[in-house]
Amino acid sequence: MRHYDLVVLGAGSGNMLLNEEFDHLRTAIVEPDRFGGTCLNRGCIPSKMFVIAADAAEDARAAERLGVRTSVAPVDWKAVRDRVFSRIDPLHESAVDYRRKNGVDVYTEEARFVAPKVLQVKDERITADTFAVAVGSRPVIPDIPGLETVAYHTSDTIMRIDDLPPMAVIGGGFIAAEFGHVFSAFGTDITIVQRGPRLLMAEDEQVSARFTKLASQRHRVLLDAEVTSVEPRGDGVAATVVCPDGEHVIEANLLLVCVGRRPNTDRLGAVAGGLELDEHGHIAADSAYRTSVPGVWALGDAVNHFQLKHMANAESRLVRHNILHPQDVRTLTNRVAPPAVFTSPQIASVGLTEQEARRDKVDYRTSVRDYADTAYGWALEDTTGFAKVLADPAERTILGAHIIGPQAATLIQPLIQAMAMGLTVDQVGHEVLYIHPALTEVVEQALLAL
Template structure:
């Protein structure tokens, strides 16, 4: 049995753990798929490259409101797709070669626990003084009658298809469904979204969720409070039967109902590791698991499914491995996120419904993009910024944006929440450039 100082299981964010600070350790990486993990190969990076192209198409079609009359001549799907993966795909081999050239053993078979701190990887058995689990997650495939008998896509596979589907049914109403709904409707597919809840993006603030649902209905067929009863083949491709809503036929089906941690594929129980009720590896605030010497980070250990969180966890875990007498948690407690759909959505902290349900006192400030000069320039009539504020401490409890550049506009609010700044400090003691779009953030703060 080969023995290592450190074994990293998963070469997404886990691959970033090994750097010059760990070069003195005898190290191994176990990765049966592609280096870069979900984010690089099937997630954040390729989807945003598709979103940029989709934004361009929508921008042309909607430019008439600005007096610019234009049309989209053709969507070259294969050129878009090949631009994306022509850049991404070569990175796997170069990353693998880089690790091996720098003395790291790379195992390309799947690994699973056969005992505490012992992994079976292909025909070999390995162990490590330290093991870091960063094996990620994968799409949930729901138990829908007939699904096994029809062709369908998940977020792992939809981006590599050869042609834009004439019509597409998306099962699910979360952030992955929202982004792909935008991409394929922008590229000409007739998109139907089937969502079991009353609105799309149900995890967002209720005002943002309601506005996004309203806007999505302008471009897509949105079915809410809808349960998928069964799926089957049809002359057009696939037929989706919705409880109380009839049957929707389309040429393609995309299943986007969430992701599950890969703990079952690792057989973590055989390694003595505890998991929570959702199947994530249980870890403390410093990322130690129930087995001494085993650590866990990223999607396999938390519910955020955010690359920026996993990156921060890598930095924290590396410090803790190298400084066992000075263990640290993450330096922040809040996890901001953005949904790169149309319009963009960004959020941090408490939603209004969460504050209300928990009985937390709050005040809200809301400003529309249309209240600002740049909002006029955009002819924007639907976007807004909403902030929740602690009325005594005068600090932010949450911030929720929907509209162009939401993922950028939220950044000063993230910093304010993280650093404990008051709304007076960030609303009155800082200059905002006029007539930049950031004035809508300033005005929402002044509204409180």
Template sequence: MRHYDLVILGAGSGNMLLTKEFAQLRTAIVEPDRFGGTCLNRGCIPSKMFVVAADAAVSARSAGRLGVHAAVERVDWKAIRDRVFGRIDPLHESALDYRRDNGVDVYTELGRFVAPKVLQVGDEQITADVFVVGVGSRPMVPDIPGLDTVPYHTSDTIMRIDEVPRSMAVIGGGYIAAEFGHVFDAFGAEVTVIQRGPRLLMAEDEQISARFTELASRRHRVLLGATVTSVERTASGVAVAVTCAEGDQVVEAETLFVCAGRRPNTDRMDAAAGGLELDGHGHIVTDDAYRTSVPGVWALGDAANHFQLKHMANAESRLVRHNLLHPEDVRTLPNRVAPHAVFTSPQIAGVGLTEQVARRDGIDYLVSVRDYADTAYGWALEDTTSFVKVLADPADRTILGAHIIGPQAATLIQPLIQAMTLGQTVDQVGRDVLYIHPALTEAVEQALLDL
């Protein structure tokens, strides 16, 4: 049985732990898939590279409103795909070689706990003084009659297909469906989105969700309040039987794309056998410093939290690194502000409290909504649908939440994230800061001044 000072399970954000300060330790990484985790290989990074190409196609087709009459001559899917993965795929081998060349043992088989701090990897068992669990998550596949008999894709596979399908049925209405619905619609597929809830992007502020549902329905066929009762293979693809407010119907498509959420990979590593406490969703329970129920075992990323955000996992990795190196000075994350963005069209970004949660929980709030159309740059864009929404505490005037839908939303929200993190008031951020004219940030400024 080989013993280590430190073993890391998962080479996503967990791989970032191993800086030069750990060089004197005997260390190992257990990664049965690819270095870089979900984000690099089948998540944030490749999907955004596809989104940028889709944005270019949509921009060209919609430029007529500006007096620029353009058309998309051809979308070369294979060239787009190969540009994406031609850049990404070589990074796995180089990362693996780098770790091995620097004295880190890398195990490329699945690791499973057989006892607390005892891991079975292939034919051998390894132990360690310290384990860090960062095994990530995977797409959830719902229990739909017939699904196991038909070809379908998840976010793990959809980006590597050989050609754009003529039609696509999307089960789910969350952020993955929103982003890839945009991509494949932009590249010529007829997209049908099948959503259980009354709106798309239900986790967003209800005003953002409603606006996005309205805009997406102009591009796609959107079935709301819909339940998939079965799927079956057809000569040309799949048939999806759906019950919804419009009555029972069958959606036929060449390709089926399942976007039903994600689940942590803790079952694959048998966390329970390792003595690790799990919550009802299968996430490892940690304290604010990311210590688990087993002394000497830490956890981070999608295996430990519900955010499913790479920037959150990276922050956790930095925190755990500090705590491992400085056990006398254990720290926690300085705040729980977890911003996010959905890179669809239009782009969406949010942070903090939504209006529906404020009402539900009886939280006092002030709210301001300002349209991009109220700014000079909004005029330049001929924008009629985008807006900035900010919620504030009426007593101490700090920002409770911010939500944006429209071009550059993920960038525009950043000063509001910083204000929330630093505890600044709407007065400080709205009046004491100069906003460049006529940039889109004036929409943020106007919302703050309105408050």
């Protein structure tokens, strides 16, 4: 058996863990797929490159409201796709070469624990004093009768298709919202089948309701609906869908399944490795990201439920420190995990939603400010965007914030920082200058209203 000081399982955020501070140690990375993980290869980065192109097409079509006469020729999908992956695909080999040239052993086969801190990699067993488990997650494949008989796509494969036929989307979360925006902006007819009463059910209900209304103007959206079976039909697929008004058959050339993600721990032999798992298959770890096996740490989608790259990056930095400084173990000082949905309109959130505050009987006050109430909102001719802030009436601190509209993921950042630093709405609203007439005034006005 080959022995290491440190073995990292997973080369997404796990690859970020290794820096020059580990140069004196014998290290290895195990990655059976592509370096960069989901984010670089089939998630955050390529999808946002597509979103940028979709935004450009959508903005051009919408420019007439500003007095600008434009037209959009059919989008060259293959040119858009090839621009994205011509930049991304070469990065895997260069990352592997970089690690090997700098003394890190790279294993490209799938690995499983056969005992605590003993890893089987193809025909070889390796051990280590320390392991960092960052094996990520993958799309959930629902148990729908007939699904195995049709050619369907997930977020792993949808961005590499050759053309853009009419498509049906099973799921109403952030992946459906983002790809619905991308493909409809490129001229594709979209049907979304959502089990719940609204799209983006994890968002604040006011944001979710607004987005559902807007999405329903662009796509065919079936709510409170369930796909009970699928079957091949012609060059595509037919899905039987049960809706409140009865049973429908939805036909499309392409089927996209996006009903959630699951941790890859079932492929890791976690139980044989002595790792405790929660009911969802995530590795159980303490606030310092130590697992049930001494010397084994975990980070990213394998351990947390956020499925956020920025959270995994923060965890990678923390685990790096804790491995190198076992006498000074740290925990994340801020557990506020803000997500954003790069759809149209853009959505960002942090902290409590109003429905969560009601459910948990949290005393709160809230204010909502429309983009249209600001000078820049006027300039945009925006009539649907708003910023919403929830605050504790006694402590006067921010409990949550939710924005739907242009630049939402950027606009929410000062509210994230205020929550992380424990600032009051008075401090952030009154003691900070907001540039006029920038769009940040929608945040300022929401705070002043509190």
